[in-house]
Amino acid sequence: MTTPVAAIQSVQLDDEQNALILLDQTLLPNEKVFLQLTTVEEIWDAIYRLKVRGAPAIGIAAAYGVYLGTKQSNAATFSELSADFQAVKQYLASSRPTAVNLFWALNRMEERLKKEAEKSVQEIKDALRDEAESIRLEDEKICYSIGEHALSLLQPGWGLLTHCNAGTIATAKYGTALAPIYLGQEQGYDFQVFADETRPLLQGARLTAWELQEAGVDVTLICDNMASHVMKEGKVQAVLTGCDRVAANGDTANKIGTSGLAVLAKHYGIPFYICAPLSTIDFECKTGEDIPIELRKPEEITTTWYEKPMAPENVKAYNPAFDITDHELITGIVTEKGIAYPPYQESLAYLRTKD
Missing domain, CATH: 1.20.120.420 (translation initiation factor eif-2b, domain 1)
Structure with a gap:
C-alpha cells in the first residue's frame, strides 16, 4: 500500500x-x-x-x-x-x-x-x-493474507460496516478487518464503509474514521445505535470486525457492542465475518464462557470525554470492555491460512495445522 x-x-x-x-x-x-x-x-x-x-x-x-x-x-x-x-x-x-x-x-x-x-x-x-x-x-x-482472503468474500461497490478499530494502527500494517478495505481500495472496489462510533472510548470515531479518511476510503461515521437502521435501509452488505480472542468453538471476544451487531446482521440476513490471525485463537479456551471480560473504570462512561459530567454524580456505571459473540451468529472467521466456516471446532483446528 x-x-x-x-x-x-x-x-x-x-x-x-x-x-x-x-x-x-x-x-x-x-x-x-x-x-x-x-x-x-x-x-x-x-x-x-x-x-x-x-x-x-x-x-x-x-x-x-x-x-x-x-x-x-x-x-x-x-x-x-x-x-x-x-x-x-x-x-x-x-x-x-x-x-x-x-x-x-x-x-x-x-x-x-x-x-x-x-x-x-x-x-x-x-x-x-x-x-x-x-x-x-x-x-x-x-x-496482508487476511486481507486477501476477506476480499474474496466481498464485491465491488458493497457497503461494509465495521466496529471498533482493526486497522493499520492496531497491527503491524494493513490491519485485520480493515485489510480487505485497503486492498480493495487499491483495486478499485469503491467500498462504502460505515464505521460505528464504538462507545465509550470511541475507537471507531477517533481511529477507524481517521484511518479510512486519510486513506481516501469513502467512510461514514454512525453512532452504535444507528446500525440497525442502516442495515434495514439496505446500505450494508457485510459486517467485518476484528477480535481479541477466539475460543475453540468459534465464540469470539471483541469490543463491547460487537455481539449486538452480529444479532442484527443475523436478523437482516447480512454476512458477519470475524477477521483474526491464528494467534488470536485460544484452543485451550473451549467456549466464550471461559474468556475473562475486562471491566474498566466507570469514568470512561460518565466523564472522560466531556467538558462537564454527562451523568448524575455518583451514579453507578457498568463498563465491560468486551462482549462475547456466539459462534452461531458468525458467518466465517477469516485467518491468514484461509476462512473457517461452521462447525468451527473442526475448521479452526484444521487451519491450525495447515501449512
Missing part, C-alpha cells in the same frame, strides 16, 4: 535508545504523537491505558517490552537472566486480561529464551530482540 496511513508503524523498536516507540492512540485524531518509552512501567501503562491497542499491536508491544526489560538486566548467568525475564513477563501480562495476543507473544518470547539457554547472556538478549522483530514482521504478512 502507498497510502500515508499504511506507512505508519504504530509500534517500533529503537534499540539504540533502548526505547519502544508508540503512536499514542488516545490522542488521535487531533494529534499524531509518538511516545518514547524506556521503562517497563511506561510500557505497561501504555498497554493498560490503550495508548497502544488492537490485539496484534498489543502483542508486538509486549514482545518488544519484555525484550527491553530483559536487555536492562545485569544478569551474569542464564538462570539469573531467566528470573529477570519472568518478572518482566508476569508484570506485562497483568496489563490487559482479555487480549490473547498479549500472552501469546510473551509465551513465544519465553520459548525463544529457553531455546537459547546454552548461549551467552548477550547472545540470548540478541535472540530476544530478533524474536520480537520477527513477531512484528510476521504480523504484517499475516494481515
Whole structure:
C-alpha cells in the first residue's frame, strides 16, 4: 500500500535508545504523537491505558517490552537472566486480561529464551530482540493474507460496516478487518464503509474514521445505535470486525457492542465475518464462557470525554470492555491460512495445522 496511513508503524523498536516507540492512540485524531518509552512501567501503562491497542499491536508491544526489560538486566548467568525475564513477563501480562495476543507473544518470547539457554547472556538478549522483530514482521504478512482472503468474500461497490478499530494502527500494517478495505481500495472496489462510533472510548470515531479518511476510503461515521437502521435501509452488505480472542468453538471476544451487531446482521440476513490471525485463537479456551471480560473504570462512561459530567454524580456505571459473540451468529472467521466456516471446532483446528 502507498497510502500515508499504511506507512505508519504504530509500534517500533529503537534499540539504540533502548526505547519502544508508540503512536499514542488516545490522542488521535487531533494529534499524531509518538511516545518514547524506556521503562517497563511506561510500557505497561501504555498497554493498560490503550495508548497502544488492537490485539496484534498489543502483542508486538509486549514482545518488544519484555525484550527491553530483559536487555536492562545485569544478569551474569542464564538462570539469573531467566528470573529477570519472568518478572518482566508476569508484570506485562497483568496489563490487559482479555487480549490473547498479549500472552501469546510473551509465551513465544519465553520459548525463544529457553531455546537459547546454552548461549551467552548477550547472545540470548540478541535472540530476544530478533524474536520480537520477527513477531512484528510476521504480523504484517499475516494481515496482508487476511486481507486477501476477506476480499474474496466481498464485491465491488458493497457497503461494509465495521466496529471498533482493526486497522493499520492496531497491527503491524494493513490491519485485520480493515485489510480487505485497503486492498480493495487499491483495486478499485469503491467500498462504502460505515464505521460505528464504538462507545465509550470511541475507537471507531477517533481511529477507524481517521484511518479510512486519510486513506481516501469513502467512510461514514454512525453512532452504535444507528446500525440497525442502516442495515434495514439496505446500505450494508457485510459486517467485518476484528477480535481479541477466539475460543475453540468459534465464540469470539471483541469490543463491547460487537455481539449486538452480529444479532442484527443475523436478523437482516447480512454476512458477519470475524477477521483474526491464528494467534488470536485460544484452543485451550473451549467456549466464550471461559474468556475473562475486562471491566474498566466507570469514568470512561460518565466523564472522560466531556467538558462537564454527562451523568448524575455518583451514579453507578457498568463498563465491560468486551462482549462475547456466539459462534452461531458468525458467518466465517477469516485467518491468514484461509476462512473457517461452521462447525468451527473442526475448521479452526484444521487451519491450525495447515501449512
